[in-house]
Amino acid sequence: MRFGIYLPPKAEGEKCPVLYWLSGLTCTEQNFITKAGSQQEAAEHGIIIVSPDTSPRGCNIEGEDESWDFGTGAGFYVNATEDLWKINYRMYSYITEELPHLISSNFPADSERMSISGHSMGGHGALICALKNPGKYKCVSAFAPICNPMQCPWGQKAFNGYLGSDKSKWESYDATVLVSTYSGPQLDILIDQGRDDQFLAAGQLLPDNLIAACTEKKIPLVFRLQQGYDHSYYFVCSFISNHVKHHAKYLNA
């Protein structure tokens, strides 16, 4: 598995907190590094940024390269249970356990201070990782996340393929469902969503469902619908500094 890592100047002298960035469908570890423009804000706040790949690659699994929204580049941050995928496609464990261990063992990272963010499928990944691990992440934010994958075509295709047809197994990877059972330290979720995002109109993202669930469960969330923005990295790079600052507030507290 490949990952990108940004080390701020402060890391030359001391351990720094880590922001894990999860990318979306079709992305590799490179997209965020080259397109988001996060380094300046991360440098200012002394934050390490780690951007993993979005799936294992070259596993020789039948069908892994057939779709852009399933298989290669589309790991959905779950631990697959279906036979074809369960050995290689364990992105949830990779993000929450294996990668943090690797980072803290090899880089000047403070393992007690980490937070998580992401875009689209990665936004879904960030939300579920934070909700399933109360207290592990100091902060969570997302750009155009897939908020309720059980109810959208992307999520249904991925969950069916990785987890099988038993929908009770899907619930533990759906942020909107997880919110309703969340019990842990107070969160402060920031979500930015482009108003002109084609996938919002297509019913793939469903932020209203997450907002309703957070309102019901009294989980703090600020959701910003940004006029004129689509699903692209132009959108991400326009607001990434806001998100890094949001994370810095908690990572540097």
Place this chain on the structure above:
Amino acid sequence: ACFSLLPSPPVIKKKVCRSCPNAALIRWESGNTNPVDSYTVELGEISRERSETAVTESIVGIPTYESIIQLLSGRSYLIYVRAVNIGGPSERSDPVIIYTTGGTLFHLNEETAHPSLAISEDGFTMFYGDEYTELNDITLSDNAFSRCVAIMGELIPIRGKHYWEVEVEEHTEYRIGVAYEDTQRNGYLGANNTSWCMRHVMTPSRHKYEFLHNGSTPDIRITMHPKRIGVSLDYETGKLAFFNTDLSQHIYTYKCHFLHYVHPCFALEKPGALTVHNGIEAPEYITFS
């Protein structure tokens, strides 16, 4: 021989002096019937170690009846004023004590209040009663809001950062923010380009929050309804930010280039109450907005 009388010492108008963490606005009356050429402000920091406060700084040649003095935060100062004419300087005025340990302090200007508003005795709570006051039978000051049930606070004429908090009930419908001195008194806060405000109203389905300037707002949804809202004004960076202080949560930041100093402003959309808390230190988390 030609004799010139020394001027009399000015009288500092203590009630209208204002301070914030890094500066103070000192205002005075001349105290003289004859013309005064200029004024001199003298100040010294009050120290626990010394019983008397020595004057360590003078600002000379002040042509008007007020001056903004740059100070250090977290201190206490004794400030005097002298009048100066051709004959020389007057005795020092009675001093005013200025504290820069708290935050920015301002009072609500009752002259600007819509007639439907009542102000508490301490001057920091506004009430909109159950009956809207019709304007037909009363003479309204030019300075008072006539449509928006609003009131303005005193001008904040000092550069730098300022912070205050507003306490509301969960279902209070309000507008809180800032406005220029000349904002239209027959307009609504946020509906023009001279005011910026956070607005909360109840719809049949949800709490609705708007951040209005020039009549438009971004689309923001909040899941926790603030009962104590922090307002941070930074003239240098041109930012006006709002926070849910109970959660230390940043809600929204305007990025604007203020052409003039602004007044804090407050309005109630429906009967209810709102309390202003100021003269308090800004919490650290607001620096991340």
